[in-house]
Structures are given as structure tokens and as C-alpha cells.
Amino acid sequence: MCLAVPTQIIKLLDNQMALTSLAGVEKEISLALLAEPVSIGDYVIVHVGYALSKLDEADAQKTLAYFTELLDEENYTQTRE
Amino acid sequence: MKYIDEFRNSAVAQQLIKQIKLLANPQREYRLMEFCGGHTHAIHRYALNQVLPSNIKLIHGPGCPVCVLPIPRIDQAIWLASQTEVILCSYADMLRVPGDHQDSLIKAKSRGADIRIVYSVNDALELAKHNPTKQVVFFAIGFETTTPPTAHAILTAQKLGLTNFKVFANHVLTPVAMEAILDSDEVNLDGFIGPSHVSIIIGANAYAQVATQYQKPIVIAGFEPLDILQSILYLLELINQGKTEIINQYSRAVSAKGNLAAQQMVSQVFKLRDEFSWRGLGSIAKSGLAINENFQGYDAEKYWQIPIFKTSDVKACECPQILRGLKQPRECKLFAKACTPEHPMGACMVSSEGACAASYQYRID
Numbered sequence: 001m002c003l004a005v006p007t008q009i010i011k012l013l014d015n016q017m018a019l020t021s022l023a024g025v026e027k028e029i030s031l032a033l034l035a036e037p038v039s040i041g042d043y044v045i046v047h048v049g050y051a052l053s054k055l056d057e058a059d060a061q062k063t064l065a066y067f068t069e070l071l072d073e074e075n076y077t078q079t080r081e
Numbered sequence: 082m083k084y085i086d087e088f089r090n091s092a093v094a095q096q097l098i099k100q101i102k103l104l105a106n107p108q109r110e111y112r113l114m115e116f117c118g119g120h121t122h123a124i125h126r127y128a129l130n131q132v133l134p135s136n137i138k139l140i141h142g143p144g145c146p147v148c149v150l151p152i153p154r155i156d157q158a159i160w161l162a163s164q165t166e167v168i169l170c171s172y173a174d175m176l177r178v179p180g181d182h183q184d185s186l187i188k189a190k191s192r193g194a195d196i197r198i199v200y201s202v203n204d205a206l207e208l209a210k211h212n213p214t215k216q217v218v219f220f221a222i223g224f225e226t227t228t229p230p231t232a233h234a235i236l237t238a239q240k241l242g243l244t245n246f247k248v249f250a251n252h253v254l255t256p257v258a259m260e261a262i263l264d265s266d267e268v269n270l271d272g273f274i275g276p277s278h279v280s281i282i283i284g285a286n287a288y289a290q291v292a293t294q295y296q297k298p299i300v301i302a303g304f305e306p307l308d309i310l311q312s313i314l315y316l317l318e319l320i321n322q323g324k325t326e327i328i329n330q331y332s333r334a335v336s337a338k339g340n341l342a343a344q345q346m347v348s349q350v351f352k353l354r355d356e357f358s359w360r361g362l363g364s365i366a367k368s369g370l371a372i373n374e375n376f377q378g379y380d381a382e383k384y385w386q387i388p389i390f391k392t393s394d395v396k397a398c399e400c401p402q403i404l405r406g407l408k409q410p411r412e413c414k415l416f417a418k419a420c421t422p423e424h425p426m427g428a429c430m431v432s433s434e435g436a437c438a439a440s441y442q443y444r445i446d
Contacts, residue, residue: 003119003278003304003434004226004277004278004281005082005085006082006083006084006085006334008083022082023082030201030203030230030233032233033229033230033233033340033342033343033346034340034342035340035341035342043083043084045278045281045334047226047227047230047278048172048200048201048202048227048230049200049201049202049203049204049230050201050229050230050233052226052229052278052281052282052334052340052343053281053334053335053336053340055084055333055334056332056333056334057333059332059333060084060333063311063330063332063333064087067087067090067093067096067307070093070096070097070100071092071093071096073096074096074099
């Protein structure tokens with residue numbers, strides 16, 4: 001029920017609506033619950049047809065950088081062994 | 082898919098599991114409850130429970146809105162759908178949930194009731210616009226994630242002057258349910274894997290009571306496998322150090338205070354019920370929402386005198402114990418025998434987020 005997915009905004013429409021694309025599937029969603037402004041190219045977390053929040057891409061990159069670090073550490077250890 | 086696939090990388094998963102194994106103290110157990118059904122589903126889908134050290138016990142929580150809705154409310158929805166002037170709109174999950182004498186909305190539909198599956202509450206609004214002679218009732222269920230869209234739909238109906246749109250409100254609250262589990266003292270827990278999308282709305286700070294008063298660490302976790310593994314790693318660190326903090330692993334979507342605009346809409350349209358019944362957890366004070374007086378024209382419970390039903394669960398169904406974390410699906414006598422997703426006896430087997438459905442779908446025999 002609480003499933004929600006990061007979806008990219010490809011077009012802004014009237015009445016606080018936007019067209020989004022998820023893996024090529026386009027869908028109209030509502031931006032009515034968002035206080036912050038969004039632009040084309042932004043990712044939003046979508047649930048039952050509503051964007052719940054804007055995805056903080058810088059923050060996502062930080063988490064991914066941590067994952068890359070983990071892999072690098074492993075490769076480093078393996079080389080030393 | 083961007084921001085999904087990267088969080089399913091198996092090489093990183095191996096690394097996180099390695100770190101978890103290093104941190105897990107073999108002298109003790111770590112009993113972690115994943116509150117959300119979405120996490121339960123992901124844990125089974127990616128078999129995370131099978132790759133973790135055996136002293137890390139993942140206990141399924143009640144965070145499946147379809148599962149916790151008590152049977153009498155389903156009977157009431159069937160009653161509403163059976164009124165000739167009504168078009169009942171529901172999310173798909175609800176249709177096969179068994180009510181009294183294994184009746185269900187899908188059976189009511191086959192008897193001629195006008196029941197429509199909708200993806201969004203907005204679809205119900207559209208139906209109301211196009212069917213002015215009908216009363217369009219939205220069967221609203223769900224936690225804090227799903228409540229703001231319902232609130233927004235009611236505000237929109239008011240703006241449009243749509244008088245034939247009604248909501249049968251069954252929205253419930255997460256932190257209160259967590260506290261009820263901790264209050265009951267039945268389940269021994271060391272920490273929580275906290276909800277992803279509920280937290281987008283209510284914010285990480287909403288669990289302060291769980292962390293401080295009940296002294297349980299909580300890590301708000303995204304729904305992807307790497308999110309869950311990283312959160313388990315954080316929980317182990319906190320538990321080993323005896324800390325009861327809130328950590329926000331899912332910071333790419335969740336803030337400390339949450340979505341204030343959505344919270345504002347919810348508090349404008351809804352009010353706390355004195356109490357609300359949960360399957361498994363019983364009646365919990367201030368755990369559910371009703372439509373407030375200013376919007377009572379949209380409240381199905383005000384528009385109709387809906388009869389009160391007293392149906393109880395099928396006796397052999399362990400759904401209530403499973404929802405409280407006291408039993409695993411396999412410990413139910415009906416599991417995978419009398420009760421399957423095709424012929425569910427209880428709600429935990431119906432919803433894809435239900436613990437029984439997840440265990441059944443990804444079982445390894």
C-alpha cells in the first residue's frame with residue numbers, strides 16, 4: 001500500500017499536475033501535496049498518483065558514494081591479500 | 082530505473098552483509114521489527130532473511146493497511162457497495178479480503194454491486210464528476226502515506242462543489258501502533274526498521290516517543306534491498322552501543338519534519354477518533370482518523386446509517402498473532418494449505434504486503 005517509486009517529471013501541466021516517466025511509462029500525477037517547487041528533470045516519489053516528496057539527488061549520491069567506497073575497500077583488501 | 086537499480090546492486094549487498102556479520106555479536110540475539118509490509122515484502126523477495134546471521138531475527142510488524150483493517154469494516158464496505166445508488170471505489174488489494182462468512186467485495190461485485198478498482202483517489206473524483214446521479218464512495222484505507230491524497234481529494238470535491246463524492250475513512254496512524262506493540266510487552270524487540278514512505282509525510286522526528294520513552298532505536302529505511310541492509314547495519318551499531326536514537330537512512334526522500342503541506346491538509350480535513358479497532362492489535366486509542374465536522378458532507382459514515390457488524394476472525398487463522406509479531410506465517414495451520422493467495426482465509430494472505438502472502442510467494446520448499 002505504501003509503495004512509492006522515484007519518477008522523473010517530463011512535463012508540467014495545469015492544475016498542479018505533471019507528466020512523469022518511469023522506465024518509459026508515462027503517467028499524469030498530482031503535485032498538490034508538494035510545497036517546494038519542482039522542475040522538468042526532477043525526480044519525485046510517487047504514491048497513488050501523488051508526488052509525496054522531491055527526491056534529494058545530492059543526498060542519494062552521498063549514499064551511493066558510500067556504497068562505492070565499500071566496494072573499493074573490498075577490492076583494496078583483496079589486492080593486498 | 083534510476084534511483085532504483087543502484088539500490089539493488091548485489092556486490093554492495095555482499096559487502097553490507099559482510100559488515101553485518103562482523104558487527105553481530107554471536108552471544109546475543111537482535112530482534113528487529115520491520116513495521117512496514119513493504120519491507121516484509123522486500124525482505125522475502127530478495128531473501129535477505131536467508132543471508133543474515135541467524136541471531137538477527139526479523140519480526141514482521143502490522144504495517145499492512147489491508148491486513149489490520151478489522152473484518153467489521155469490510156462488512157460495512159460490502160454494505161455500502163450494496164446500496165443501489167452507490168459506486169464504491171477501492172484500491173485493488175481490498176477486493177478479495179474475506180468478510181463475514183467469507184463474503185468479499187469481489188463477491189458483492191459478482192452479485193451486481195457497482196464496485197470499481199481505482200489506482201488513485203483522483204479516479205474516484207472523476208467518476209463522481211461523470212456520474213452525478215450516483216453516490217461515489219471512496220473506500221479509504223492506509224497509513225500516513227495514503228491519507229494526504231484522500232484529504233486533497235475531499236478539498237478538491239469541496240472546491241468543485243461535488244456533492245455526490247463520499248469517503249469511508251479508515252486511515253490509521255503508525256507511531257501510535259508502534260507504541261501499542263511496545264506497551265503490550267508481548268513481543269521482545271531491540272529496535273525498529275522504520276517506515277519509508279510514511280516517514281516522508283510525518284518526518285523522522287515523529288518517532289521521538291518510540292526512541293526516548295520506549296528506549297528503542299529506530300532506523301528509517303528505504304524499500305530497496307541495500308537500504309534495508311544498511312539500516313540493519315546501523316541498528317546493530319546502535320544496539321551494540323546501547324543507543325536509542327533515530328537514524329534516517331532514507332534521507333534522499335525523508336526529512337526531519339516531513340511534508341508539512343501534506344500534514345496541514347490532513348489536519349484540516351481529518352480529526353482523531355477516540356479509538357479505532359485494528360485486526361490483531363485490538364482497539365487503540367487515538368489511532369485512527371475520521372472526517373471532521375466541517376467536511377461531514379463528504380463522510381459516508383454521516384450520510385448513511387451504516388449498520389455495525391460484529392464479525393470475528395476465522396478461528397484457526399493466526400493473522401492477529403502474525404500482525405503482533407508473535408508468530409511466523411508458517412506456524413499457522415492454514416498456511417499454504419486451506420489458505421493461499423487464491424483462496425485466502427485471512428487478510429495477511431490477500432495483500433501483497435501481508436506477511437503470509439510474502440512468505441507464500443517467495444517460499445523455498
